[in-house]
Amino acid sequence: MATMNFPDYIKRNVSLKPFNTFGMDVTALAYMEVKAVDDLVRVYGDARLMTLPRLVIGGGSNLLLTGCFEGLVMHMGIKGICLEKEDAEYIYLRAAAGEKWHDLVLWTLEKGFGGLENLSWIPGTVGAAPVQNIGAYGVEVQDRFFSLRAFDFESGEIVELGRSDCRFGYRDSIFKNAMKNRLVIVDVTFALPKNWHPNKGYAEVEKELERVGIADPSPAEVGRTIMQIRQRKLPNPAVLGNAGSFFKNPTVPAEKLFRLKSEYPEIPAYSQPDGRYRIAAGWLIDRCGWKGRRIGDAGVCEKQALVLVNYGNATGKDILALAEAIERDVFDRFSIRLEPEPVFV
Known part of the structure; x- marks a missing residue:
């Protein structure tokens, strides 16, 4: 070879x-x-x-x-953003896979379009967003997704997939599973609502808007607020190597949460449509004493326990060993298995 x-x-x-x-x-x-x-x-x-x-x-x-x-x-590296069409309910825009995700969000906000603002300041590209079904502050890509085009390495043709075809889940999609090595996303079309309403469901966002005196925010004001929150909480990869949130927030049955709350009443949890609860993985890691700790050049961020960082010369295997140690501690203490978000190669 x-x-x-x-x-x-x-x-x-x-x-x-x-x-x-x-x-x-x-x-x-x-x-x-x-x-x-x-x-x-x-x-x-x-x-x-x-x-x-x-x-x-x-x-x-x-x-x-x-x-x-x-x-x-x-x-x-395929580039390009354009308006495709509009109807009574939505504005449809198409973005090429190589566009930076945050640049796309800024493009929509500059034009006054709402819908992607809660996903501000997320690193990565447009093509990667559906793969991971990226999400933040109550919004996921699947909520604004309309369709995508991908190159099929089995047939050699371009195929188009709708929302149901992508089998979106929590930080998951068909592109991480059945079609992992077959389809390459080349562009994505989003549907942005004309009847836009701000999503302020997270207390952190609402509190920040109240602090600056904005009661009825525009999409740009919501986006700017979320950018400020994320910049405050998360290290800049250009300064300190990291991949953002390293672990998914685990989902547990209601009865397990109630048992945990009897011992840890302050545990952060968010109800899900299926009756289960999503628990903040960063809180679990922090309670196990990992926040700010490091093993050589592999460490846990001092500001956010959900972020693993490379302090300079850590290898991928060093980060992986750190992640596995954290997973063991969380399971031993809470009987909850953490699942990593990044793809390991």
Whole structure:
């Protein structure tokens, strides 16, 4: 494999350090930037490249690289945002997979469109957003999603998927499971409501709006408020390597929550439509004494226990070992299993 002759649009032995927010300095055997669908078609038409393992990356903000990748890394760089259409209820906009997610949110707010403001200041790209079904402050991508187009590496064609096709779940979708190595998202269409109302369901957001004296906020004011909250709570990956929230908030049956509350009445929990409760993973980690701790250059953020950080020279395996130690402690104390959010490679 190492002696394979690659076409001239493929780079060999490329460091992936600039392409993952943890800052892991590992290499890819082969690398290409995808600037158009035709680039994916070229890979599909090259029998040699099709024998390689493939890894699609966007902003690398939900990725833990635990070693060098002996395959082809395809870095999504397709750009473009446009209004598709509108009807009586929605404005539909299409964004290419390589656009930065936060740039898309800012684009909508500059035009006065509401709907994505609660997802402000989330790192990563548009193409990665449906994969993870990113969410924050009471809104998930699936709530604003209309459709997407993806390149199918089995048929070599572009396919279109609607919301039900994507099988969205909590930080989950078909792209993390059945179609993980088959479909590559090239653009996403969102439906933004014309009859917009601010989502202030989180006390933290409502409190901040009250503090600055905004009773009836615009989409831009909600977005600005959430940006300020997130910047205050979360470390900047450009300064301190991290992938944002490392663990999902676990969901437990009501009876388990009631048992936990008998011992920990202050435990934060949020009711779900199915009668279960979602518990704040950061609180569980903090109660186990991990907040601010570090093992070598792998550590837990001092401000937010849900964020694992690379203090400089941690490897992906160092971060993974830290995560496993945290998972064991949380399970031993609360009998709750934490599930990581990032993709491990």
